[in-house]
Amino acid sequence: MRILHRSWQNLLVSFFKPIASAFILITLLTQVSLAQTGYKEALKKLLEINQFATKDFKFLDLTLKKSYQFNKKVYDYRINKDYLNSVLFELSPHLSKYVSKRPCSLLELIEQGILNKDKDNVVVLDRINRRSQSIRQFKADSKVALKALFKTQCKNIGLEYKFSKYKFNQFLKKSFFTQKSDYSSCVNDFRNFSNNSDFIENLQMSKQSIKIWSSMTKSTRKQSSLSLPMSKVIDFYQYAVNGKKLCRQYSQTIAQPKNFPEIKEKFIKPICQKSFKNSGERKKCIREFHKLRSTCELFQNASSILPHDSCEQHIRRLSFSKKISPATTCWPKIWSESRKLAYYLFTHFSKEHSMSCDLENYVAFIDFLSDGAFETPMGSQVCYEHRFTKIEHCKNTFFVDSKHPSSIKEVLGNTLSTQKIIPKSMKCNFVNENKIILTSQANNGCQITYLPALCSLNKCPLKIFINGKRSNYDLKFKYNFKFSFLSRRKSKNLNTFIDIIKRRFKLKQTFIQNTTLLKKKMNEGIIYGISCLEDLLPTKYPRQTFAQCNATSFTILGITPETKLITQLMIEDINFTRELSWEQIKQGVNNFSEQSKTRWTLYALYR
């Protein structure tokens, strides 16, 4: 276990006789003596070594150069062999290999506090009187002692360089965290990695980095370039001595190693349903996420089919997905699956809007539909009877807090003022009902209140309060979700969404008839289709009648190594993917085509 390399032994003897003898002693004790000279004595010695404590020794301050006790002319100094033995007694196999290759490394390790038995980073020294040869033990600060007494013998240590920011960044680049994927390969790679002497450097580096990090104030941490990978370093250090533990943790958390931070961020954000204000929030989200691995319950507020697949399954699928559109990170609550698919396609192909997740995206989508001659872009209208003519007037609207002329607060504000329900100068606010009650705002002006849980972009029950009183003005909301997403067989109507988006963004469309074409076109654009839910999720939605078909739209995001298609159903919220077979998709699309009497099938839309 602690056998030393021969070439190293020779070198060691010339520089550090006491250290070499300590190694030899340990070697004898552990491997030879136990077998040949009686294990009781050897065991006794081992116990002594193991119980070696530094607390009984007087502290020697080596920084006091004129001190009587520290006088290089009078005394020789060496590391106490029992202390060394006790340190080496606990040496891990990794460190043993490292030390065997590099003689000065032992000193480095002690200096960095990695091998110290004591939390105070002390080393025990023998002080030998040159004249009398009497020996006395002292403890001293390890860094000071090694610098003062042994640095000349290990000139190449270069600790400042090793722990420089440059080396630290190099370490991160080389770190195996950027390479692994699953548990078994992680364990294998860890084994190879830890046999490499770099491992010890990384270990030291990690410890040093953590020290630096913990000594920083919050503001300096933010400014520091270390801030992003610091969690990795801490993980590495905590698990460095235990590859299996490390890999267990690692393989549970990481599925897409090459893009790990990016994918993880993208995936976790929508789970926590908010953007992270600081790293603390992000960490909290990740922690919650990992607590709920068996079922991805963090999605419980989302519109999804229960029970969920596990979070790990979702992460794994995302790692194989070709398409993780930014649009998916800000999925709107739209009450209609065909509009959801339309929104998905719009944000994917619209270069101006695909990179943001805010209100502008929805508004741009609504404008896009309006320009495409959809009479009711979002399917929702607010209607009122004219005060004098008694004729019903309807205006298109959608339910978000926006200054867009079709937003509910603008449409209602104008309607109420033209009907002289409110003065022209009064503006309406669109506010959460749960919050408005608690504020004095409720008693002033025009408040349109809603309950977030009941609202979508195109459907939302409302209440109107004018100067604190509930208005009984007779308004009607009409919801017409008809939306010509696709063409019927015999129809020449060009105002289907697919026709409009093809024209506007100059897109091409191809019928996907096999998996070869699917794989090819997946890299070029979006694969989408409409299918019977009973074929896609038969175990959850088994047919109860002949030729039953509940239609749902979907996109295919990628293919797993097992050739399963990673499918996003529009009835489910973002990133709630399913793994489906090509046969299931084909059967579902064919059944929808037959039931709808269209020739609609699976398509790729691309530039």
Added chain:
Amino acid sequence: MHFIVSLLFFSLSSFCKVAPFLPKHSIQNLKAFDEDLDSSFIQTTQNSLVFSHGLKKKTLFKEQADQQFQIFNNNKNWVLIERSADFIEDINFRKKNEYFIATTDAQKLQKIGDGNFGQIHANGKYISLINFQRDSIDIYSTFTKKRVKLISRNSRKNPLSIPQVKITQSGDIFYTLKDQSNRDVLYYVSSKNKKTKLYTTKNPTHHLKTCLDSKENLFVKVSHIQSSDKSRSFILDSSLQPLYSTSSKLAGNIICLGNKVYFVQENEVISELHPKRFSTLEFDLEKNEVLKIFEKDSFIHMIQQGGKVYFLSEGKYYKLL
């Protein structure tokens, strides 16, 4: 009576109980079929709904460009017709459909209400409609056409979960809902409106399906749905004692017919012993025997029509002899 019979599993394999189903009408157009009455409901290529009995035909709904019909036909008196308008133009899982009841001879046809999913019960006396917008289960009497009960689901967290509702002749109701932890809960509401919680699944990965036999005994299928879940699945009898237990998934519906209960088992290990992934099992309540009656590589849909059981797998229909 109530003991786990998993040891008897496959004691008698019977594969001669199932035959291909080849109706005289196109299977794509056939919406309901009653072999004993020799009657069919057919959605034509022009999207009209036609009732066919021998050589006689009657159009129940005229042709319309974009409409779709589903017909629930599990008793000898009434059929429930679901009409979904704008089938293509409004692809929306939660959209509202119209529900009608018709006599099995199609002499009477009447609208009963709106909803998202419908179920007509085997006794033909009650109909339950699921209403996503109101988040309720509405129970209608097929005779008076009036809503006799409204059960608030209060489960907006899970808009896509569809409750299972079974109603007895005397108006007692069994239904399932998700609780706050997304676990399936089975409730019983007596005709005097007293509500009792009968069963709660251990965790959200388990789900419940129910059926009532001809003597109105309740049978419950409790199954896990995750492949990683190693807990057992059960068929429970009306006293909620296990009749059948397995470590495999029990996927899809459960059907009660006479003194037999049918369910589909998903075999996890594909080997020489279990060459097919899905098996339909028949539990004989009198003999306490489980028979494997049908096997396929793909999922097997079980459909109850006109007092018969049909299977659909890999695009082909089969009937239980």
